[in-house]
Amino acid sequence: MDNSVVINLKEIKKIYDMGGAEEVQALRGVSVEIHKNEYVAIMGPSGSGKSTLMNIIGCLDTPSSGLYEFNGVNVSEMNDNQLAKVRNKEIGFVFQTFNLLARSDALHNVELPLIYAGVTSGERKRLAREALNHVGLGDRVHHKPNELSGGQRQRVAVARALVNRPSILLADEPTGNLDSKTGDEIMILFEELHHQGNTIILVTHEEYIAEHAHRIIRVRDGMVETDERVDKRKTVTTV
């Protein structure tokens, strides 16, 4: 199996200047390498910098310093259009709060990345329906987000994240707003996606969620505390 490095972070720092002498060091030198078809969970206490890290990986945010290579390309050298293209084609992002367009139905929400990718209308509809079928929402295509349950909304979000066949799937606490049963359903979905060859990075607070992953990165105070591989029998080996 192809084992190429998808994400390569070196000494990534993120500093928020709060005005005056005050500043927040959200990330204080994070170095991580993530390979193709890995399933990684990022854990850590609240405020430790998990979301900040995910946003940087997802090209939604830019680091204050450090090197970020995505599929071998230096992200800090990309212009706005190239970043938009990476977000559109290479990265599928699932948010804790779903972040669906409230006034659009499920189908249109899932179609959106395809619109920005320039896919023709007919093809778009077909792919979006396929993605919704894939997450088990084939019978809910014309429901608006407020006509769906939390778990269903998150499935729409997952379908949207996957519809453009990205290189990696990023999920920042995808089950954070769901009860444990619906959370489990989403996790089963992720498991399937991983089996199909997707690379997944997931932020969570819950140990039982993290257990689905094959590698757990623990973050504390903006630094990587531990980075462990978990084998299928749940024995822990240090990388």
Added chain:
Amino acid sequence: MHFLSEVKEGLIIAFRAIRANKMRSVLTTLGIIIGIVSVTMMATAIEGVDRAFEKSASAFGSKVLYIQKFPWVQHDDWWKYRNRRDMKLEYAVAISQQATLVDAVAPSAVTMKDSRFGSRTMLGTFITGTTHHYQEASGTTIEDGRFFSQEESDGGRPVCIIGANVAETLFPSIDPIDQTIKVGGFPYKVLAVLEKQGGMFGTFTADNRIFVPINSFINQFGSRRGVLISARVAAGADIEEAKEELRGIMRKLRHLTPGQEDDFNINEQEMLTQIFGAITAVIAGIGFFITGLSLFVGGIGIMNIMYVSVTERTKEIGIRKAIGARRRTILMQFLVEAASICLIGGLIGLAIAYPLSLIADQLIPTAMPVSVVAIALFVSLLVGVISGFLPAYKASKLDPVDALRYE
């Protein structure tokens, strides 16, 4: 394809946003509607005035030159013109013999007399003495009857041609042809009625005139009256050249030495058109400036509401950027939205202005020019794009993380 589907997506978003904020959209659009209505009505009014003028001016004939003592448009002291020698009827004969670029020449002299038929009177009618060439030389059209012949003209027969208003006034119920009217106390038999000219020059048009043979005119009313000579430029001849030729002949007839300036004027419809054009340009300039201001205010309203819209939808912008919308896409989305609001405003404005123009048509014949419709739509689109640009640019520059974090 890519661009088009972006525009289409922009339109879908725009209409959804407009529907979601109906009251707000209506109020915003109102500014544009009022602007477009006032601008198009202004244009329609100017078109009406233009048309009225054109119709009136056409009475003078575009290919007819009028040789006169006074210019139609005076640049100097009136006394300078007043002191010129009078025009003479004989010039007409000399001109028609010598000129090659005009094909009909007629002298005419004018006075004002009351005319009567039975108990009906028309006070202060313009009486024009002229020759049988007049109809050709001035391009007047006869409604009914015939113009007087050369014999009638040379012999000074008591016959006349009457204008449409004269006919209406003196003969409200019977056919004027072959009736005998009294002009300044002398009997004249009516040969023909002229076609109605109408227009804004009122009493000066042929509608209020009575034409009689020049020789009869001299006998009854004297000859020291304002004489003018009408000359029709021959088909195919250049008006300016014809004018030059007439000028040369006139200078010879008036025995002017090369150093002396002309003591006559050759007038033409074009002079009126120019003056009128200058006047309407000023009116239009002021009018469009004032009505344009209302459109400008409408545009500011659009800009304001677009800023609100961008702020309200910061989160949405963040989502769109997170899944791959480019700056240009976001910019376009909001531009399309602003342009749609304005275009709808423009269409509604036109829908209101059009019936208004039909009402205006009753007062002064006019029509909303097609060009105005096109320009109005273009302008409303432009207002949308311009006033939408700053808010849209602001939206396009939002950072995805910041936008997503916005509550």
